[in-house]
Amino acid sequence: MTDDSAADLAARRGMETTVYQPAEDSRLLADAAGDHARGRTLEVGTGSGWVAERIAVETDTEVITSDYNPEACRQAHDRGLAAVRADLVAPFRAEAFDTVAFNPPYLPTDPDNEWDDRMERALSGGESGRAVIDPFLGSVGRVLRPGGVVLLLVSSLTGFETVVENAEKQGFDVETIRQESYPFETLSVLRLELP
Numbered sequence: 001m002t003d004d005s006a007a008d009l010a011a012r013r014g015m016e017t018t019v020y021q022p023a024e025d026s027r028l029l030a031d032a033a034g035d036h037a038r039g040r041t042l043e044v045g046t047g048s049g050w051v052a053e054r055i056a057v058e059t060d061t062e063v064i065t066s067d068y069n070p071e072a073c074r075q076a077h078d079r080g081l082a083a084v085r086a087d088l089v090a091p092f093r094a095e096a097f098d099t100v101a102f103n104p105p106y107l108p109t110d111p112d113n114e115w116d117d118r119m120e121r122a123l124s125g126g127e128s129g130r131a132v133i134d135p136f137l138g139s140v141g142r143v144l145r146p147g148g149v150v151l152l153l154v155s156s157l158t159g160f161e162t163v164v165e166n167a168e169k170q171g172f173d174v175e176t177i178r179q180e181s182y183p184f185e186t187l188s189v190l191r192l193e194l195p
């Protein structure tokens, strides 16, 4: 799986209706995590488990996955990953992880066009695009060990500057560690660390 081209990833995503399949954003997060993940690592919103599997194969971290979607947990489990059904980081104990990675649902969606299924939960970030990102930023600090880091995928569609500001409001130091531009969006990976 790890040598898929972006085109292969996008084609597979288009065929799937229940669980988000790896695409360019997944690959960018996995690339960043290969360099920055360490210690005990949680991938929130793991989807197919592809990012977490790459982290497990390419680093010496202990990887745990979670997702709100039970079918995603099943796909991650089928890859041999520990999978927990969870709303963001709610069930995990305080200071449990050295690294938390998340490729969140981020597409801004008109409330009249919400389609209310599991793929919507994977893609839609509500009207602002930040309906999942903001609660994540508000809760993830609790589960980080001292010196722990968050690796967060952000799209220009979601309001890059606003996400950075909201992360800073939660007390994080913010650094951009990956950035790639595509015809309709620029994808970035932020590294967040509590000072």
Ligand SMILES: C[S@@+](CC[C@H](N)C(=O)[O-])C[C@H]1O[C@@H](n2cnc3c(N)ncnc32)[C@H](O)[C@@H]1O
Pocket: 020, 021, 022, 023, 025, 026, 027, 029, 044, 045, 046, 047, 048, 049, 050, 051, 066, 067, 068, 069, 072, 086, 087, 088, 103, 104, 105, 106, 121, 122, 123, 132
């Ligand atoms: C854009 S997909 C990313 C999937 C995978 N990590 C990847 O990069 O290919 C977002 C994932 O977050 C999950 N998700 C959405 N809201 C969530 C929440 N509140 N708690 C946990 N997972 C959530 C979705 O089910 C979906 O699997």
